[in-house]
Amino acid sequence: MPKHGFIYTISTLLGLALGIIAGLVVTKFAGENPLHVLQVIIHSAFGSRYDLGLTLFYATPLIFCGLSVAMALNAGLFSIGAEGQLNIGALAAAAVGACLPNVPGILAPCLALLAAALAGGIWAWIPGWLRVVKGSHEVINTIMMNFIAYAFCGWIVRVYLQNPASQNPETKDMGAAYFIRAHDPIAHFFGDAPVSMAFPIALLIALLLWLFLEKTKLGFELKACGENEDAAKLAGIPVKRLRLLAMVLAGALAGWVALPEVLGNVGRYRIGFSADYGFIGIAVALLAQNNPLLVVPAGILFGALHKGAGDLDIETEHVTRDLSLIIQALVILSVSLSAYFPLWWMNRRKKP
Amino acid sequence: MIKLLSILLSVFTLNAGAAPLKVALVLDKGGKDDKSFNAAAFAGATKAQSELGITLKAVETTDDTAVENTMRSFAGKDFDLIIGIGFAQAEALRKAATAFPAKHFAIVDADVNLPNVRSLLFEEHQGSYLVGALSAMASKTGKIGFIGGMDVPLIRRFQMGFVAGVKKVNPKAMLSTNYVGVTSDSWNNPAKSKELALTQYGAGTDVIFAAAGASNSGVFDAAEEKKVFVIGVDSNQNWVKPGRVLTSMLKRVDLAVYAAIQDSIKGKFTAGAERFGLKNHGVDFAVDQYNQALITPEMQKKLEALKAEIIAGKIVVPDYYKLNGKK
Incomplete structure (x- = not known):
């Protein structure tokens, strides 16, 4: 692939542009000026420090979820379970914060993050184990685990951890030391926007994951499981064990959505806080072609779409924020299609 | 003299009222066609639109994080009164109202204790x-x-x-x-x-x-x-x-919403909790x-x-x- 890397990149970018243009053209049929719509989206996503901060805030969980999905896909597993894992992870972090409010200093967020990673990892381990040992398909099982996660989180919050000061189903406040926002230069720079240290940490994790997959033996073996299971087996790679590892890592990554949401923003686990981060994460990973480094711009793009489309409700007559879903879908479609372009290009040159 | 002043004043306020009040209505999940809670709020606002000549923009919330952003966008533009429908918006409205103290806010079903927020509570x-x-x-x-x-x-x-x-x-x-x-x-x-x-x-x-x-x-x-x-x-x-x-x-969310809009137009907007029970047909x-x-x-x-x-x-x-x- 490196040989044709350039043409792949070009075609992906073309596909991306085509998807966005197609999404905007749709608004023409709704009686809006597509250029005006684009202007509203860009202005709303990047127009001020606050707007940019909110875009990055939305991008952070999307990056974590994109990394999670990419991690599993690299080992040949298609996990739809990030949404459930991030809920379980966020609940675990908030529960630790609510039940052990007196943990001092830097120890507190570390403990909460450990809990989030463990909880998300365990949640992903179940469908992972079912896949490698019992052979039942991970797509079905991760989807079902999402529903179990919703119900489980609802039960825990309502019965054990409900914040008595609120009507909304959410956990009690964490101890103050858990709140990374308090001493956070990023949060200060963006004014009131909920963005936090979680964003640069997400970038760091993406880099580490890339190094792991590209530069270590274990990462190579893991990718071999995804590329060709039989060949990997013949080469003596423990496919089952590595796939289980990939699944658990994917769960832990999704669980770290607790970092931007619980530790960096509200200090509580709120039922229904996720704007489908786990599902959009699948789109992010697909757009990034499972490359952890590309997950970052893909996550920011989708974060900007989500934030930018929010103002369409206010600025236009006929188009609502749901346009971001349309654009996302068209981008996925056209980027997937654009993967055929290089193949066609190369075959064309082979012909006499 | 006082009479003259009051006439002058009333002319002045009438002129000030010539630019229509801009009202934003942020509806809860379910949307304006739920034939119930949100529909009542929307009915009150549209009644104000046709009778009092306000400019109305109604939006429906999708995810909970977006509510605060929507309210801030409204307040950052030239909207005068922002009405949040439902207790789920209490936290977002509190933050937005704190950030924009010069704007008027109203919320149904939650008590937000700020000098520019009217809380509409029902028995x-x-x-x-x-x-x-x-x-x-x-x-x-x-x-x-x-x-x-x-x-x-x-x-x-x-x-x-x-x-x-x-x-x-x-x-x-x-x-x-x-x-x-x-x-x-x-x-x-x-x-x-x-x-x-x-x-x-x-x-x-x-x-x-x-x-x-x-x-x-x-x-x-x-x-x-x-x-x-x-x-x-x-x-x-x-x-x-x-x-x-x-x-x-x-x-009667419609009555409460209508009254909040009407009071804003007349310059009689008051903050604090307003209760609607059997007594006042709420x-x-x-x-x-x-x-x-x-x-x-x-x-x-x-x-x-x-x-x-x-x-x-x-x-x-x-x-x-x-x-x-x-x-």
Whole structure:
């Protein structure tokens, strides 16, 4: 692939542009000026420090979820379970914060993050184990685990951890030391926007994951499981064990959505806080072609779409924020299609 | 001299009012077509639009994080009054109102204590008590049901008042209760609420009070299927299934929203909690051409008597908020 890397990149970018243009053209049929719509989206996503901060805030969980999905896909597993894992992870972090409010200093967020990673990892381990040992398909099982996660989180919050000061189903406040926002230069720079240290940490994790997959033996073996299971087996790679590892890592990554949401923003686990981060994460990973480094711009793009489309409700007559879903879908479609372009290009040159 | 001044002043305020007031309405899950809670809010705002000539922009929330952003965008533009519908927006509205102290805000069903926020609160338990009494009068089986939307203290308050009303008329009545769910999606899940209603009706229940926003339509469908009674909520829902809707527990969000807009126009906007109960017709039960045949004159007489007793303070309806240390 490196040989044709350039043409792949070009075609992906073309596909991306085509998807966005197609999404905007749709608004023409709704009686809006597509250029005006684009202007509203860009202005709303990047127009001020606050707007940019909110875009990055939305991008952070999307990056974590994109990394999670990419991690599993690299080992040949298609996990739809990030949404459930991030809920379980966020609940675990908030529960630790609510039940052990007196943990001092830097120890507190570390403990909460450990809990989030463990909880998300365990949640992903179940469908992972079912896949490698019992052979039942991970797509079905991760989807079902999402529903179990919703119900489980609802039960825990309502019965054990409900914040008595609120009507909304959410956990009690964490101890103050858990709140990374308090001493956070990023949060200060963006004014009131909920963005936090979680964003640069997400970038760091993406880099580490890339190094792991590209530069270590274990990462190579893991990718071999995804590329060709039989060949990997013949080469003596423990496919089952590595796939289980990939699944658990994917769960832990999704669980770290607790970092931007619980530790960096509200200090509580709120039922229904996720704007489908786990599902959009699948789109992010697909757009990034499972490359952890590309997950970052893909996550920011989708974060900007989500934030930018929010103002369409206010600025236009006929188009609502749901346009971001349309654009996302068209981008996925056209980027997937654009993967055929290089193949066609190369075959064309082979012909006499 | 004073007269002249006041005339001048009134001319001045009239001129100032020439640019129409810009009002933003941020609706809860379920949206303006839920025929219930949000529909009532939207009706109040559109009435203000046609009668008072305001500029109105209504949006529906999707995810909870987006509410604050939407309110800030409205406030950052030239909107004068921003109205949040539903307790779920309390935290977002508090932050937005703190960031924009010069703008007016109003919120339904939550008490946000800021100098530029009017909190519109309703005595839901009083109205629920009356429809509870009515359902006990109308029930033949003595089995009565309650279906709530999201399981939150607000809806528990409906339930507690309703149960007290039922027991007042028929202390032996059997009550069954279900909630659609615990997330805000519960306000808009008619499939689930229909299942719950069919189960309750199947067990012999012949009147259900449904306080579930857009999920109410599922209960209505079940009532039509089983040829039994249902009680609507918030808006007057008697017309939705004529003959099957015994009555509707009115929660006049429309009046509250309209008044907030009107006061803003007149420069009389006041912050603080404003309460709407039986006394000021903020809650009530609906009788119109669609359900007149279902309610006998004696029933109505009894209900009016109960209403008068509540207003006079002779009957104290149990209040879930007070009993659980809220507000």
